[in-house]
Amino acid sequence: MVEAFTKVSEASRLLLDKGLCAATGGESLGMVARTLKVDRACIFENRTTNLAGRFMTDLRHAWAEPGVASPYAHPMLRSLALRDYAMAWMDMLEAGMVVSCATREAPPMMRELMERQGVQSALLCPIIPAKQWWGYVAFEDCHQARVWRPEEVSLLKSLARAIGASVRHASMRSSLSQVRTNLTSVMRPASGDT
Template sequence: MVEAFTKVSEASRLLLDKGLCPATGAEALGMVARTLKVDRACIFENRTTNLAGRFLTDLRHAWAEPGVVSPHAHPVLRSFAMRDYALSWMDMLEAGMVVSCTSREAPPLMREVLERQGVQSVLLCPITPAKQWWGFVAFEDCHQARVWRPEEVSLLKSLARAIGASVRHANMRSSLSQVRTNLTSVLRTASGDT
């Protein structure tokens, strides 16, 4: 388990140094997932559509063990209406709670989605960069109906915090860049007036 905590630390450093993008997202997920012998790991981001404010969750980054079908191969995960498939899970994640269960224990529509993908058990942890729920990170076991141990839950929470910190850092950089652009524009306008 010490190796797994070391990998979470390395993944955290990677995400803070290079930011969350497809390459670093997959690499960070793989670092941690391999040590826990997890078949797949994913990062999902929430969004609200312009069409009647519909809430969707999108698969953004994923890692899969060689020989396991990538989550990106499942179109249903691209714009996933979690409220329709697992309202109780959505409520738990939004409240900052972890979801841990076998596919058999999942809500009926979610169970169908998981079983079509060959997932036996899942562990989901919310990502909350600030006060608002941003998305979640998921570990999936495709070989056994795994009961997640407390130390595995702790590792996933640590990884979710690292992802949240990376998102928060990127948001701060973006805000600072916008402020810098606005100040430059104001200074140019002011110097042109004098």
């Protein structure tokens, strides 16, 4: 378990140093997932559509063990109406709680989706960069109906916090950049001023 905590620290450092992007998202997931012998790991981001304000979660980053189908291979995951598949899971994640579930115990529609992907059990943790729920990170075991140990839950929470910190820092950098741009345009003398 010490190695797993070390990998979470390394993943956290990577995310804070380089930000959450295509390269770091998959790499950080893989660092932690490999040490826990997890088959797949994903980061989903929440959004609301323009169509009647429908809530969706979009697959943003993923990692899969060689020989296991990538989450990207499943079109349903790219943009998932989580409330339709597992309303209780969405409520739990939004409340800051972890979801730990064997596929056979999942809500019916979610169970069917997980079975189609070959998932035996999943562990989901919310990502909350500030006060609002941003998305979630998921670990999936495709070989056994795994009962997630408390230390595995703790590791996933740590990874979710690191992802949240990376998202928060990116937002702060973007805000600072916008302020700098606004100040620069205000400080520039208008043409014709002397």
